[in-house]
Amino acid sequence: MEDNAYTALVVGAGIAGIQSALDLADAGVRVVLVERGDCVGGNMARLDKTFPTLDCSSCTLTPRTSEVARHPHVRLLTRTDLVAADPVPEGHRVRLRVRPRYVDPDACVSCGRCAEACRLAGRVPRTFDLGLGRGSAVDLPFPQAVPSAYAVDPDRCLHLTRGRCGRDGPRCVAACEVGAIRLDERPREETLTVGAVVVATGYDPYRPDHPDTGRPELGYGQYPEVITNLQFERLASASGPTGGQLRIAGRVPHRVAILQCVGSRDRTTGASYCSRVCCMASAKHALLARERLPGARVTVLYMDLRCFGRGYEEFLERAQRAGAVFRRGNPSEVYRRGDDLVVRFEDTLLGEASELPADLVVLAAGLRPAAGTAAVARLLGIGRGPDGFLAPADPRDPAPAGPGGVFLAGACAGPVDVPDAVASGSAAAAAALGHLVASAGREAAG
Amino acid sequence: MARLADIDGNPVAERYELTACLQCGRCTGGCPVGLRSPLNSRRLLYEAVVREDGDALVARDEVWDCTACRTCSDRCPRELDPAAVIREIRTLKIEGGRIPTTAMDALESTLKHGNPWGRSRRRRTQWAEGLPVPSVEDGQESDRLWFVGCTPAYDPRCQAMARALARLFHAAGYAYTTLGTEEVCCGSEVLRLGELGLFEELLETNREALQGLEIREVVTTSPHCLTAFRTDYGLEIPVRHASQAVADLLDAGRLPLVRQAPLRVAFHDPCYLGRQSGVYDAPRRVLAAVPGVELVEFDRCRERSLCCEGGGGRMWLEGLGEGERNAQRRVRDAADLGVDAVVTACPFCLLTLEDARKTTGLEDTLEIVDLAELAARALDDPADGPGEEERS
Numbered sequence: 001m002e003d004n005a006y007t008a009l010v011v012g013a014g015i016a017g018i019q020s021a022l023d024l025a026d027a028g029v030r031v032v033l034v035e036r037g038d039c040v041g042g043n044m045a046r047l048d049k050t051f052p053t054l055d056c057s058s059c060t061l062t063p064r065t066s067e068v069a070r071h072p073h074v075r076l077l078t079r080t081d082l083v084a085a086d087p088v089p090e091g092h093r094v095r096l097r098v099r100p101r102y103v104d105p106d107a108c109v110s111c112g113r114c115a116e117a118c119r120l121a122g123r124v125p126r127t128f129d130l131g132l133g134r135g136s137a138v139d140l141p142f143p144q145a146v147p148s149a150y151a152v153d154p155d156r157c158l159h160l161t162r163g164r165c166g167r168d169g170p171r172c173v174a175a176c177e178v179g180a181i182r183l184d185e186r187p188r189e190e191t192l193t194v195g196a197v198v199v200a201t202g203y204d205p206y207r208p209d210h211p212d213t214g215r216p217e218l219g220y221g222q223y224p225e226v227i228t229n230l231q232f233e234r235l236a237s238a239s240g241p242t243g244g245q246l247r248i249a250g251r252v253p254h255r256v257a258i259l260q261c262v263g264s265r266d267r268t269t270g271a272s273y274c275s276r277v278c279c280m281a282s283a284k285h286a287l288l289a290r291e292r293l294p295g296a297r298v299t300v301l302y303m304d305l306r307c308f309g310r311g312y313e314e315f316l317e318r319a320q321r322a323g324a325v326f327r328r329g330n331p332s333e334v335y336r337r338g339d340d341l342v343v344r345f346e347d348t349l350l351g352e353a354s355e356l357p358a359d360l361v362v363l364a365a366g367l368r369p370a371a372g373t374a375a376v377a378r379l380l381g382i383g384r385g386p387d388g389f390l391a392p393a394d395p396r397d398p399a400p401a402g403p404g405g406v407f408l409a410g411a412c413a414g415p416v417d418v419p420d421a422v423a424s425g426s427a428a429a430a431a432a433l434g435h436l437v438a439s440a441g442r443e444a445a446g
Numbered sequence: 447m448a449r450l451a452d453i454d455g456n457p458v459a460e461r462y463e464l465t466a467c468l469q470c471g472r473c474t475g476g477c478p479v480g481l482r483s484p485l486n487s488r489r490l491l492y493e494a495v496v497r498e499d500g501d502a503l504v505a506r507d508e509v510w511d512c513t514a515c516r517t518c519s520d521r522c523p524r525e526l527d528p529a530a531v532i533r534e535i536r537t538l539k540i541e542g543g544r545i546p547t548t549a550m551d552a553l554e555s556t557l558k559h560g561n562p563w564g565r566s567r568r569r570r571t572q573w574a575e576g577l578p579v580p581s582v583e584d585g586q587e588s589d590r591l592w593f594v595g596c597t598p599a600y601d602p603r604c605q606a607m608a609r610a611l612a613r614l615f616h617a618a619g620y621a622y623t624t625l626g627t628e629e630v631c632c633g634s635e636v637l638r639l640g641e642l643g644l645f646e647e648l649l650e651t652n653r654e655a656l657q658g659l660e661i662r663e664v665v666t667t668s669p670h671c672l673t674a675f676r677t678d679y680g681l682e683i684p685v686r687h688a689s690q691a692v693a694d695l696l697d698a699g700r701l702p703l704v705r706q707a708p709l710r711v712a713f714h715d716p717c718y719l720g721r722q723s724g725v726y727d728a729p730r731r732v733l734a735a736v737p738g739v740e741l742v743e744f745d746r747c748r749e750r751s752l753c754c755e756g757g758g759g760r761m762w763l764e765g766l767g768e769g770e771r772n773a774q775r776r777v778r779d780a781a782d783l784g785v786d787a788v789v790t791a792c793p794f795c796l797l798t799l800e801d802a803r804k805t806t807g808l809e810d811t812l813e814i815v816d817l818a819e820l821a822a823r824a825l826d827d828p829a830d831g832p833g834e835e836e837r838s
Contacts (some may be wrong), residue, residue: 216749217521218474265468303470318689330468332475332521336745344478346471351489353480 014042016410017200019425052315100185102152107180117175133241206263253360262365275366281355286324450500473518482767514758529730536640552762560630581626597793610822634674641760668823703824708738713752716792756794773802
């Protein structure tokens with residue numbers, strides 16, 4: 001592979017950003033891939049299976065994440081934010097802020113002794129598991145995480161928040177046999193010039209308990225048996241808090257209700273758009289529930305079923321033939337009656353208001369622009385749509401977005417599923433590559 | 447035959463953009479009477495769009511079952527207004543003389559006597575006998591008006607709300623005046639029953655009264671009057687509910703609640719106070735200030751509260767459908783919570799819950815208390831104050 005002296009910045013290392021980075025790197029472009037989280041993989045890393053093939057998500061993702069980690073043309077920076085970008089003749093002069101990980105990734109062997117030793121072990125809600133499991137203030141999101149190194153949560157760590165961890169100091173430091181813990185690490189900044197920027201900042205899941213845009217009537221945050229679709233993925237995942245067993249609040253549910261369009265197609269939640277992925281994700285969850293919970297009654301409450309992709313309608317049929325019951329009605333509220341949860345909805349095909357008892361309620365939470373999307377848009381001169389997602393410069397050409405070679409990949413430009421995120425990652429890489437080559441040509445000619 | 451049109455002949459489907467309805471059913475799914483009534487807002491909206499015969503929709507009697515709680519309109523993902531469509535149909539029914547006699551009586555009483563309870567104007571202030579309640583009739587002016595409301599003024603049970611509030615205001619040295627016997631109905635339920643003409647009259651009367659007296663702030667006993675003034679009238683001056691006024695007096699240290707009122711209570715959020723007016727914390731602040739009161743929240747509290755079925759003019763309409771009423775569910779839930787009392791802050795909720803307490807056999811074990819009543823129990827010396835008569 002030849003180094004052709006082009007440099008590109010990819011912002012966000014979810015599946016779309018990874019795809020862009022790898023495509024560019026394979027073409028010989030030097031890629032700086034920045035990720036604000038602790039590891040790469042984005043929301044896809046949380047998924048157990050992907051539709052419509054029911055492939056294991058990590059089997060698809062892991063080869064790509066490990067390639068990113070060892071690709072000679074990819075420089076990966078985690079816990080890193082883009083804080084400034086200025087147009088220069090060569091493209092963009094960008095400033096990156098690298099927040100400390102407090103663990104030296106080169107030294108860490110991911111043995112986990114630090115997490116075991118942490119005074120807060122078993123008490124810190126795990127962000128990666130979306131609050132379902134508890135871990136330590138020093139954590140590795142999941143076993144195959146890239147980089148394969150623990151990281152300290154600066155908002156939780158006693159040493160970092162209070163300046164003091166017990167009488168005898170941080171136990172993680174003492175427990176680490178390779179001396180990888182660096183609690184005195186400081187943030188640093190670096191500035192570099194890139195010829196193209198691919199923005200792949202992704203999405204955040206809708207929060208049904210959001211104080212302004214939430215839906216309090218669904219009981220999310222109030223009843224432990226009410227979870228979101230992404231939390232369901234963590235429950236179903238072998239690397240999740242239950243080791244892949246569908247158990248909630250210590251019980252195995254036998255009546256599962258999956259509620260569609262939560263925070264999507266709903267102006268009262270500030271999103272009139274369709275989130276595109278939830279119909280198929282819910283069909284997948286219904287199928288998984290039918291397969292893993294023998295005899296369970298699984299009901300999906302929907303208002304429309306949008307199965308537009310290749311193999312999607314067939315996948316819906318598979319879930320339906322597996323015994324998942326799809327009832328048409330947009331659920332209105334969830335409340336407790338005795339030990340049961342009850343979902344109130346109208347079965348619009350019967351024209352009857354009904355109460356559906358359930359012991360697990362899965363909310364198909366929609367996709368929202370990731371936090372910080374507006375800031376990235378401002379820095380790079382990218383427009384945004386009324387839905388808050390980033391807008392391409394020309395709606396007929398989805399990748400190019402801003403002046404000086406800025407391109408969009410993945411869910412930052414609107415909800416996409418995994419196949420579409422991969423495709424748009426490649427599209428953005430191709431467009432960025434074209435831009436790099438053309439600019440070099442102009443330079444040579446000039 | 448023509449599609450459903452409002453009283454001015456505008457097609458309802460266009461006026462309310464009903465062609466944008468998703469037919470998703472979230473309105474019907476959350477309707478508090480949906481499990482017992484044939485009322486189906488989703489289907490009604492669809493029929494308003496597609497049925498050629500609008501008169502057939504106006505013939506439907508189930509529109510009287512609506513409690514005007516507005517859950518349907520609050521939750522509509524397309525932000526349509528099913529509650530308003532139901533009200534339009536009620537208006538058309540009234541226009542055609544198709545109104546239940548009980549509701550008709552309430553409207554006629556409001557026209558004649560300024561209140562829906564069939565009582566004379568002269569007796570509007572009877573509730574305040576023996577209490578130092580100022581009134582503009584006695585030349586006691588203030589730029590703050592306490593709008594007592596018809597039900598607290600006339601209903602024997604709800605008069606205790608007004609009396610308790612008067613004692614609280616007195617104890618705090620709160621400056622206000624009332625309209626005395628000149629107070630007329632705010633029209634909240636008149637509007638929701640669909641009698642637009644009468645509502646307009648009441649609105650004009652009340653607006654003129656407020657302007658003439660240069661009132662700068664209104665405090666209401668009832669969340670329904672609150673909603674009428676705030677939302678239906680669109681008054682430019684601040685309108686607050688009594689619970690907010692009392693909470694502020696407490697915060698300012700002006701209301702000494704010192705006596706123990708030991709009681710485990712659940713608070714029932716009225717639709718018109720909570721979801722429709724966004725007032726959730728003020729009543730809880732008051733509860734927290736009453737010594738000895740312990741609040742246990744209902745599973746369905748705050749935004750998730752359960753409509754008691756007292757709104758939308760339902761106080762003057764016959765019972766609907768078979769099965770458990772929401773107020774009965776509410777008092778049974780309260781009994782399951784093991785509380786001594788359900789506290790609320792709305793005269794209609796007070797009445798429906800009182801009724802449910804009796805019909806569920808919880809009369810001896812569960813109390814239904816108004817928020818002001820509970821707070822007044824903790825006043826320095828209830829027996830020594832103007833509330834003495836009330837206790838005798």
